[in-house]
Amino acid sequence: MLQPKADWYWYCDGQHLMLSLGQNLQFKTAYLPNRLINTPINKQWFNLEDTGHYSNLAEQLEACPLNLSSAELTQILINGVAALAFHKPVTLRSWYFTEQTHFGSNHQLASLENDIGKGEVLILEQDHNVATCMVISKSLSLHSDKQLNQFELIKVMKNRLIPFVSHSILLSQSA
Template sequence: MLQPKTDWYWFCDQHHLMLSLGQNLQFKTAYSCNRLSTVPSDKRWFNVDDSAHYSAIADRLLMGRLKLSGAELTQIVINAVAAVVFHKPVALRSWYFTEQTHYGSSQQLASLENDQGRGDVLLLEQDANVATCMVISNSLILNSDKQLGQFELIKVMKNRLIPFIAESVFLSKSA
């Protein structure tokens, strides 16, 4: 996984928020510039707060024991930091998902479920009742006509969140 460096900076190209990783490397985030609350006019350096978000999110993902490559982990973390720092607030859309009797998150990871299926999310912001989440599954089906792609944001009531449990392999020994 990439570690933040002092020469990283945010900028917008014609359409998307980008992160320059130095040495002529650029990362295109999933967020178009028109969905940002603040748009970097030129360069906005990846600062101490951005680095703190980056480390905290990476730690949560690693503790959640997701099966991710270093590149996948970096991609999720950069998009999550971009969402936390720049994205406009999103509307509440809890009605798409099944209310849970026992709900919550584990390491800020959760799943959302409805009649169409289930998808995994990373909690980015939350208060007592509501959480803003980023889709970390390939997609999250809302209904037969709508779905969210990976890294899109959704706000839901916390009673829709199913605590994330990483897949584990059970070994059995025969005597």
């Protein structure tokens, strides 16, 4: 996993929010300018708040039993920080998902489920009843002809969140 450096900075290339990682390395986030607020016009340095978000998310993801490569983890972290720093607020869309009797998250990870399927999300922000989540599965179906792609955001009531349990934990508990 990459660690933030002093020469990292955000910018917009006209089509996507980008993060320069120094030494001619660029990271293209999943976010288009029309989904952003406070879009960086020129260089906007990766600041202390961004570094704090990056570290907090990394701590949560490293503590959970996800089998992520270093590159996958870095991709989730950078998109998560970009969403926290620049993404416009999203509207509540809980009705797409099944209400849960036992709900919550495990290391900021949860699943959302409906009649079509299930997908994993990372909780970026939450208050007592609502959570803003970033899809970390390849996609998350809302209904038969609408889905969210990886790294898109959704806001749901917390009673829709299924605490994340990895398959490796389930297998070891059944042995």
